[in-house]
Amino acid sequence: MSAETHPELTKNQALVFGSLSGAGGPLTAYAILDQLRDDGFRAPLQVYRALDKLVEYGMVHRLESLNAFVACAHTGCAAHGAAAFAICERCGDVSEFTPEKAIDLLRNWTEQQGFRLSRTTIELRGTCKACASSN
Amino acid sequence: MSAETHPELTKNQALVFGSLSGAGGPLTAYAILDQLRDDGFRAPLQVYRALDKLVEYGMVHRLESLNAFVACAHTGCAAHGAAAFAICERCGDVSEFTPEKAIDLLRNWTEQQGFRLSRTTIELRGTCKACASSN
DNA sequence: CCGAGGGCGTTACTTTATAACACAAATACC
DNA sequence: GGTATTTGTGTTATAAAGTAACGCCCTCGG
Numbered sequence: 001m002s003a004e005t006h007p008e009l010t011k012n013q014a015l016v017f018g019s020l021s022g023a024g025g026p027l028t029a030y031a032i033l034d035q036l037r038d039d040g041f042r043a044p045l046q047v048y049r050a051l052d053k054l055v056e057y058g059m060v061h062r063l064e065s066l067n068a069f070v071a072c073a074h075t076g077c078a079a080h081g082a083a084a085f086a087i088c089e090r091c092g093d094v095s096e097f098t099p100e101k102a103i104d105l106l107r108n109w110t111e112q113q114g115f116r117l118s119r120t121t122i123e124l125r126g127t128c129k130a131c132a133s134s135n
Numbered sequence: 136m137s138a139e140t141h142p143e144l145t146k147n148q149a150l151v152f153g154s155l156s157g158a159g160g161p162l163t164a165y166a167i168l169d170q171l172r173d174d175g176f177r178a179p180l181q182v183y184r185a186l187d188k189l190v191e192y193g194m195v196h197r198l199e200s201l202n203a204f205v206a207c208a209h210t211g212c213a214a215h216g217a218a219a220f221a222i223c224e225r226c227g228d229v230s231e232f233t234p235e236k237a238i239d240l241l242r243n244w245t246e247q248q249g250f251r252l253s254r255t256t257i258e259l260r261g262t263c264k265a266c267a268s269s270n
Numbered sequence: 271c272c273g274a275g276g277g278c279g280t281t282a283c284t285t286t287a288t289a290a291c292a293c294a295a296a297t298a299c300c
Numbered sequence: 301g302g303t304a305t306t307t308g309t310g311t312t313a314t315a316a317a318g319t320a321a322c323g324c325c326c327t328c329g330g
Contacts, residue, residue, distance in 0.1 A: 012310065030285070036156055043311065048287070053308095064199035065256055067286060067317095084241065086250050099244055102215060102237040104217065114264030115221050121200055123256040124241060129249030145277065165316070178280065183318070186278095202286095202317060 007057055015039050017071065020060060026068035026094055047124035063087070065092065067124045070094055082120040088128035095128070142192055150174050151185035151204065155195060161229055186269035198222070198229070200203035200258045205229055219257035 009017060019035045020027055027035075029047045041047065051069055054060035060069050061083060072083070073096040082103045086095045103120060110117045144152060154170045156181055162170075164182045176182065186204055189195035195204050196218060206230040207218070217238045221230045239254060245252045 008323080012309075028286075038312095041185040044287070045289095048183075048308075064258070086245060086248065088250075089253070095248070095250075097244065099237075099241055102240040105237040105240070106158040106234055106257070109159070109232065110221060110259060110261065113221065113230070114267060115223075115230075115259070115261055117259055117269045118224070119260040121256065121258040121260070122241070123199070124245060124250070124252055125254040126245065126250050132249065133250045147278075175279095180320095181279075181317070182316075184277080 010050075010053075012041075012046055013050040013053055015041070016047060017054055020054075020069060020071040023071075025092060026063055026066055026070040028066075028068045032069070059061060061085070061125060062094070065122050065125065072095070072096070082122070084122035084124065086124045086126065086128070088131055089125055090127050090131035093128050093130075143187075144186075148177075148182055148185045148188055150176070151182060152189055152194060155189075155204060157207040158206075161198050161201055161205040163201075163203045167204070196220070196231070199256050200260065205231070206224070207231070210241060215221060217255040217257070219259065221259045221261065223263035223266055224260055225262050228263050228265075230263070 001030050004067075013037055016032055017034050023064065029044060029051060032051075033041055033044055033047045036047070051060060051062075055062055055069075057074055059074055062069055063085060066087065070085075082098070084099050086097070088094070099122070100120070107117060139165055140231055150171055154167050164179060167186075168176055168179055168182045171182070179237060184199075186195060190197055194207055196207055198220060201222065205220075205223075217233070218231050219234050219237075221232070223229070234257070237257070241255065242252060
């Protein structure tokens with residue numbers, strides 16, 4: 001899978017990705033399902049199956065602490081490998097960023113332990129600038 | 136358990152903490168519930184309420200990517216503030232560690248953004264040394 | 271005494287995610 | 301072309317994780 005080109009998406013995958021991209025923020029699988037009722041979606045599995053593939057392709061990230069999914073901010077994130085998220089608990093805004101040095105340090109730790117790293121989850125909860133100042 | 140670092144636990148909190156401590160690894164809320172049936176536990180809420188407090192006290196961590204909970208490895212983790220976890224997907228073993236430099240870098244990023252950080256989740260998925268070598 | 275807050279027990283419920291089964295479409299291979 | 305294999309799809313049913321709402325019983329400070 002090339003980092004620059006997206007794989008060919010199936011119809012369902014394209015619908016789910018479109019829904020997430022259009023949202024401009026994270027959506028739960030069931031929220032996506034509701035959005036896609038008019039496109040013929042009837043069951044959660046249709047969404048989860050598409051999401052599994054999109055996550056595998058690096059086009060979508062799963063936010064573990066929200067049980068939600070978000071389109072990758074980098075249109076071809078697979079190259080980056082790891083991403084981090086700052087999640088505002090007030091307004092729900094999510095910022096994706098790539099703290100390479102921090103990730104290097106974590107990877108170094110795993111290598112020292114003989115731990116073979118496959119996936120890194122970094123999620124920061126708090127209050128975004130806008131919400132913190134509008135207090 | 137030190138009276139200085141730990142608050143007085145209620146009966147339910149002590150039971151849940153004991154269950155988690157004895158497990159030597161993560162447990163889901165429902166697994167804890169099953170373990171405590173003989174102690175009179177009947178409903179998930181009894182577990183979740185205790186867990187909420189234990190997490191608040193820093194004695195228990197929630198593993199977001201497993202929907203599970205684990206007793207803090209440091210008996211008084213509240214001081215450390217943030218922890219990271221390496222989760223073996225083969226044997227389920229979880230190692231807690233405290234990557235202070237990586238956390239500092241993440242905190243610096245949030246400060247630059249004006250993001251007020253309240254909670255940090257770092258979870259590494261992969262294969263532990265023992266499982267990787269017993270291949 | 272009493273009243274406010276915290277913890278507790280229970281029922282019912284919502285949200286999140288998978289299992290199992292059957293069919294269809296694309297791909298691979300000779 | 302024909303056939304095996306994989307991959308995607310649709311559906312029903314069910315499991316797993318988490319919460320709302322209610323009422324009761326403590327206990328602690330006034």
